[in-house]
Every structure is written in C-alpha cells, then in structure tokens.
Amino acid sequence: MHSSVVRALIVVVAMGCAADASADTPHKEFTPDVVVNPNAYYPEGPQLIDEGLLVAEMPRHRIVLIGKGGERKTVWQADGCGPTSVKQIPGGGYWVLCHLAGYVAKLSPTFQTVQTFQQTTSGRRISWPNDASVDSSGNLYLSSSGLFSLQAPAEGRVVFIDVATGTASDIASGIRYSNGVLVQERQKRVLVSEHLNRRMLAFPLLDKGKLGPSTIFFDFKSAPAAPDAYEQSGPDGIAAFADGDIAVADYGNGRILLLSGGGKFLTQIPLKYRFVTNLAIARDQRTIFVTMTRDNSSPELDGVVQAFKVTSGKE
Secondary structure (H helix, E strand, O other): OOHHHHHHHHOOEOOOOOOOOOOOOOOOEEEEEEEEEEEEEOEEEEEEEOOEEEEEEHHHOEEEEEEOOOOEEEEEEOOOOOEEEEEEOOOOOEEEEEOOOOEEEEEOOOOOEEEEEOEOOOOOEOOOEEEEEEOOOOOEEEEEOOOOOOOOOOOEEEEEEEOOOOEEEEEEEEEOOEEEEEEEOOOOEEEEEEHHHOEEEEEEEEEOOEEOOOEEEEEHHHOOOOOOOOOOOEEEEEEEOOOOOEEEEEEOOOEEEEEOOOOOEEEEEEOOOOEEEEEEEEOOOOEEEEEEEOOOOOOOOEEEEEEEEEEOOOO
16 A cells, blocks of 8 residues: 555544635645555445544445555444444544444444434434534434435435434434535534535534524535536535535535535546545545445445545645
8 A cells, every 4th residue: 555545544534624715725636546445335434543444335234444554354344234424433432324224323442332323302213324423522413314316305304413311313304315414513514415406505503413594505506517417416425624625525426526615616526436425534634535436226336445635736
C-alpha cells in the first residue's frame, strides 16, 4: 500500500466546519489515489478510527477494518444484517445500521453486540436504516429511509437514539427516501439527503434530538446535468471539510458534488463507478475515502474503496 494512504488510514474523520467558502476562493481538487480495497462488496458508511478505516459491506453482512498496513479483516458480522453504516461512539463502542434486517446495533469497543433497537418510542419500526451521524456526546441521528422506489410514498424519517438513556425516537418524517445524514453542532443544523427528490434538506438543531422545520439546503437541479443520468439517482452520504465545504455522493451518477457551507455548487468530481454511496475525510483534510459499487444489480455487488488526494486549489 502507498505510504501516504497508510498514514491517512491512521487518522480520524474531521467533522468540524467553518464559515461558508467565498465564491472568489479556488475550489478543492480531487486526484485519484490508491484503491485501498479493490474487493469490497457494496461498501458503505466508512468510518476512520485510530486503527484504520471501517467499512460496512451490505451483501456480506459484515464490518471490515482496513488496517494501517493495508490488511483487511472482518471485525463484526451478523447474519441477515445488511449493514450500511458504522459510526464510532466518542465514549467508546460503535453504532451499526442493519439496513436489510431493520435494526440498529450498539457495539462494545471490541465489536461485541450489547444492544439492539428495532422501533422508536412511537412504536414505529426502524425500517431500512441507511446512514447516520454521531454528535459529540455519541448520540445517533439516522435515516430510516422507507422503500427505494419512485412510486413509494414519502415515508422517510430521521430517528434519534440517545446514547445515555438508550431510547430511540422519531424527530422528522415525510421525507422522500431519507438517506445521508450529517450533524453539524456548531452550525446548529442537521443535513439530510432526500434522495428521491434529489435535494438536500437542512433541519435546525434546536436541542439534543430536537429538529425544527427543514429548508432546502441544495437542489440537485442546480448542479450540471449528468450524462446518462440514473433514474433513481440522488444525494447519498455527506461529509464536511474543516473549512465548511460539503462533499456529497451523487448515487447512480458516478460523481461527488462539492458544495459550500451555505449550499452553493462549487464543482463535481467524476468517479470510476456510478453507484457512489459515501465518503470519509481524513483529519489532515488531504485525503478523502470514497465507497462505490460497479453495478447495483450485479449478483456480487462488487465495488471498491478508493482514496483521493485533496488539494485546496491555492497550493
């Protein structure tokens, strides 16, 4: 493995954000670097930790750790789970979203399952849990998507799990396939990808686990048209740079969109595979890891995890 990638795998993801990028500031540039896992299977929800990069592999029902030296090992597996996100809890342990099985698992620091959540306090099932974000206290904000169909009703929700009390509650609803989630405590907001409406929503974060009415953060109609666009394309995973810029996966269209912290389009980054699901940014801001799948209808659901070098445009 390339030495720069090995160093990048040791750091943790940076979630802090700053002020909106100026229109006069050159945008970032992404240069393809090493494929850190060429044999991933519908990779999703990457999480950087001290030991390396954790990645969920839905069809293999497992969480894989790509270690400091490039070695790969399964650290957690549960039959039928179909995980799509793994998030580290600051106080210790992990959250895993079981998309296919319809539950959220809380794991110990050694990847042992200690608790599962199948429904909220309203009695509603956490159906198709998809992506998640963790606040500074370890509380989980996650998307419960509903059916991935253009004909399905808008049943997507945002669910909050309080790490201290172990309770899950519905905090937003009526979303047309809720997908990517990003909590930004400094900005007092939660960004949510409304996938099938091809837009990103911003919910005011009024208090812990309490959201105000949403506004449109970014409409994908404001981005350049994608050639041979996928019918069910839309925003998926979201990650924030320390300077405030937002990177969002355009699932089905094989690209990442880079937005300002205020929701303005900056540039697009083309990818090898069209079904890009999520991304994670290294603390030094110089590397971004992207999870993507070649064909979402293939039997193997084969994909890759690739690193990109990030330059500011001013270097």
